[in-house]
Amino acid sequence: MLELRSLTAGYDRRDPVVREVSLTVGPGESVGLLGPSGCGKSTLARVAALLHRPDRGEVVIDGEPARGWRHRAPRAQRTAFGVVFQQPRLSADPRLTLTQLIAEPLRATGRGAEAPDRVRDLARTVGLGEDLLTRRPHEVSDGQLQRACLARALVLRPRWLICDEMTAMLDASTTAALVTAVEDYRADSGAGLLAVGHDKVLLERWCDRTVHWDELTRA
Amino acid sequence: MADTRSPQAEVSKADAAAQVTWRSATGRAAAGTRRASRSTRAWRVWSSAAIVAAVVLAVLIVPPLVDLDEQAVHLADKLLPPSLEHPFGTDDVGRDLLLRCVYGLRVSLLVGVVAAVVATVIGTAVGALAAASGGWVDRVVMRLVDVFSSVPHLLLGIFIVAMFRPGVWPVVISVALTHWLSTARIVRAEVLSLRSRPYIDAAISGGASRWRVTVRHLLPGVLPQAGLAAVLMVPHAIWHESALSFLGLGLPTHQASLGTLVQGARSSLLAGDWWPTLFPGLFIIVPTLAIAGLAGAWRDRINPRRRSELML
Numbered sequence: 001m002l003e004l005r006s007l008t009a010g011y012d013r014r015d016p017v018v019r020e021v022s023l024t025v026g027p028g029e030s031v032g033l034l035g036p037s038g039c040g041k042s043t044l045a046r047v048a049a050l051l052h053r054p055d056r057g058e059v060v061i062d063g064e065p066a067r068g069w070r071h072r073a074p075r076a077q078r079t080a081f082g083v084v085f086q087q088p089r090l091s092a093d094p095r096l097t098l099t100q101l102i103a104e105p106l107r108a109t110g111r112g113a114e115a116p117d118r119v120r121d122l123a124r125t126v127g128l129g130e131d132l133l134t135r136r137p138h139e140v141s142d143g144q145l146q147r148a149c150l151a152r153a154l155v156l157r158p159r160w161l162i163c164d165e166m167t168a169m170l171d172a173s174t175t176a177a178l179v180t181a182v183e184d185y186r187a188d189s190g191a192g193l194l195a196v197g198h199d200k201v202l203l204e205r206w207c208d209r210t211v212h213w214d215e216l217t218r219a
Numbered sequence: 220m221a222d223t224r225s226p227q228a229e230v231s232k233a234d235a236a237a238q239v240t241w242r243s244a245t246g247r248a249a250a251g252t253r254r255a256s257r258s259t260r261a262w263r264v265w266s267s268a269a270i271v272a273a274v275v276l277a278v279l280i281v282p283p284l285v286d287l288d289e290q291a292v293h294l295a296d297k298l299l300p301p302s303l304e305h306p307f308g309t310d311d312v313g314r315d316l317l318l319r320c321v322y323g324l325r326v327s328l329l330v331g332v333v334a335a336v337v338a339t340v341i342g343t344a345v346g347a348l349a350a351a352s353g354g355w356v357d358r359v360v361m362r363l364v365d366v367f368s369s370v371p372h373l374l375l376g377i378f379i380v381a382m383f384r385p386g387v388w389p390v391v392i393s394v395a396l397t398h399w400l401s402t403a404r405i406v407r408a409e410v411l412s413l414r415s416r417p418y419i420d421a422a423i424s425g426g427a428s429r430w431r432v433t434v435r436h437l438l439p440g441v442l443p444q445a446g447l448a449a450v451l452m453v454p455h456a457i458w459h460e461s462a463l464s465f466l467g468l469g470l471p472t473h474q475a476s477l478g479t480l481v482q483g484a485r486s487s488l489l490a491g492d493w494w495p496t497l498f499p500g501l502f503i504i505v506p507t508l509a510i511a512g513l514a515g516a517w518r519d520r521i522n523p524r525r526r527s528e529l530m531l
Contacts, residue, residue, distance in 0.1 A: 071428070078426055090417045093435075104435075105422075
């Protein structure tokens with residue numbers, strides 16, 4: 001159970017973007033969060049992934065309140081989330097090859113030995129060819145890079161996936177491939193999903209239930 | 220209507236062109252490179268590279284291979300004008316000036332390179348610490364940097380060398396300790412901008428520690444800038460060494476450095492003997508311009524936008 005309890009968050013204390021928002025994602029449930037651009041749904045996703053400290057409110061992960069944000073969050077809590085961002089170009093370190101990119105969380109948590117096998121498996125799962133894995137981000141397309149970013153999010157086998165407009169910049173076939181990869185992983189691991197986006201049709205087909213931003217703020 | 224307006228448009232275009240030409244004519248490589256043709260730029264880079272290569276070879280090869288004593292005094296040969304035997308002439312106690320210039324350049328380059336490297340390491344460490352910590356650490360550290368930069372750095376350098384016995388290392392320390400400030404600012408700004416990228420968020424979510432984020436993602440991102448700042452610092456550090464030695468605060472006067480050579484030549488210049496001043500002076504100007512030229516080409520290559528910031 002991932003519970004976001006009356007969160008108020010933003011980048012200026014006097015003018016928060018997110019006001020008193022509560023949202024619950026059940027175990028293994030997929031929730032789609034719909035909203036117009038600029039309404040604060042990405043901020044909410046960042047708070048949920050413990051990447052942004054809210055002004056008020058709390059995040060409860062499987063009954064345990066979050067004990068910090070960003071680096072202050074215990075590693076076990078941070079790595080419980082796999083996060084995929086909207087722009088693959090900005091969310092990949094330009095100096096790393098795709099193999100290094102996908103393996104980075106394993107190395108950062110001292111499990112580098114598993115990297116070669118996991119990277120090979122995940123590359124197949126998200127549909128990345130072997131030849132692409134030695135390239136750097138500027139040598140692949142947005143779609144291919146987003147596949148690598150999804151693989152990176154899955155490499156630590158997170159219990160929660162947060163997809164922040166994951167497919168907004170991609171074509172239909174890549175979108176379908178990525179959504180399928182996410183759903184396969186969820187069927188396999190029982191992970192919960194919070195998918196943020198503005199594509200009503202996609203989210204309604206993808207998720208168990210969808211919530212509109214207006215319903216959250218009005219409640 | 221269109222006919223009457225077009226000459227005016229022509230005039231303003233010509234004005235703009237004149238302005239740009241004027242900027243490039245100031246001789247600043249930064250303003251010039253945009254307008255300079257490809258071949259001019261290539262010529263500039265290659266001539267700079269050739270000069271730097273020649274200088275490095277000279278200071279590395281001449282002293283060990285040539286069995287000549289640059290300190291040897293021949294009072295009978297004092298103040299000889301340039302000739303085949305002494306291409307740069309001799310100074311007021313008959314020492315060969317070419318040999319002394321090469322030895323002097325050796326000392327000056329050593330000071331320049333070591334001081335630039337030390338200054339860059341300090342600056343990178345301080346800038347990265349400030350930006351990676353954020354909060355009050357950042358504020359305190361950067362205010363200290365402001366305090367340091369409010370003191371004229373030659374004055375601060377003089378203060379530092381004055382605490383030690385004259386020699387090479389006090390000069391290195393003095394130049395290094397007064398020149399890390401701009402690097403610290405550049406590195407801090409760069410780290411701050413990198414820190415807000417989503418790939419840092421992704422690394423945090425992937426369980427990376429602060430240390431790992433800094434070493435794996437942030438520092439590699441600023442290395443090109445820091446390296447460039449280091450290279451641009453070398454000529455500046457050479458000028459400082461020369462200035463300190465010229466003021467009699469750097470190296471002891473018997474030891475050849477470009478600054479002591481120019482200083483020692485002042486009396487003979489008044490008597491009309493131009494060569495003891497001219498050649499060490501050229502030895503200061505030409506290699507430093509060549510190094511700056513190479514660094515400028517590198518700077519334009521890696522980041523054409525931040526030119527003004529890196530004009531040290």
